[in-house]
Amino acid sequence: MTDEASAPGKSTAPGKSTAPQASDQYVQSLARGLSVIRAFDAANPVMTLSEVAARTDLTRATARRFLHTLVELGYVRTDGKSFVLTAKVLQLGYSYLSALSLPQLAQPHLEDLSLALGESTSAAVLDGTDIFYVARVATRRIMTIGITVGTRFPAYATSMGRVLLAGLPQPRLEEYLAAAELHAITPRTVATRGELLAVLDKVRAQGWCLLDQELEVGLMSIAAPVWNHNAGDVVAAVNVSLQAQSVAAQADPAAYLESVRRHVVETARAISQDVSAKHGDA
Structure with missing residues (x-):
């Protein structure tokens, strides 16, 4: 995986x-x-x-x-x-990444999160209809292809993408829905407009997203938004990737997922504080 x-x-x-x-x-x-x-x-x-x-x-x-x-x-x-x-x-994207403070701000927090949980962690932004990875700490490979900075995935089928979509103002969300091509990637993928909007309402209300084998069978992930509080908008998302089999093997899978969720939300909150302070000083 x-x-x-x-x-x-x-x-x-x-x-x-x-x-x-x-x-x-x-x-x-x-x-x-x-x-x-x-x-x-x-x-x-x-x-x-x-x-x-x-x-x-x-x-x-x-x-x-x-x-x-x-x-x-x-x-x-x-x-x-x-x-x-x-x-x-890599030079083609270096200017963009070097001007973007997010990767530098997020990386130490992602490292701490990965160390605490023993799992891979990432940060991504929304780019068109995709998420675009801007920072990552990998512990082991749990997907069929490798993930690196610059990797892209369809936003609707990822935990970070759903967090980012849930943070969009309605006009921009409508633009996304008009441009995105929704289809079932796995048997579990939410792939209709109505279902996706219902999921985004839930993500928006609770402030985080759990994705269960919708991008790849056997892969789960939990994501939370990174805010720029000065502008009042979601600028990125962070997540932890999990093996569904490993989660199921826990003595109490629900309690384990809740622990991971708390860590992810706290990490996103810490990065949000750094991002907001950085832009507040600018």
């Missing part, structure tokens, strides 16, 4: 995300080049030309030109048959 950062279930492949409405300022070649980079992910770290073309809906000739341009720029390397991203692509 894996954890909430690595489960399958994207409604579209990374290279096939919906493009913004084209305008006279829209540069199609740049959009296509970025789609080639996004085609590589944890489940597809190494691909052939044909695989890249298929995941991006580009012709082989077009995909070849973009790939070899990226090779010359140092963002991709090839052995003549397969292609893989290089570490240089």
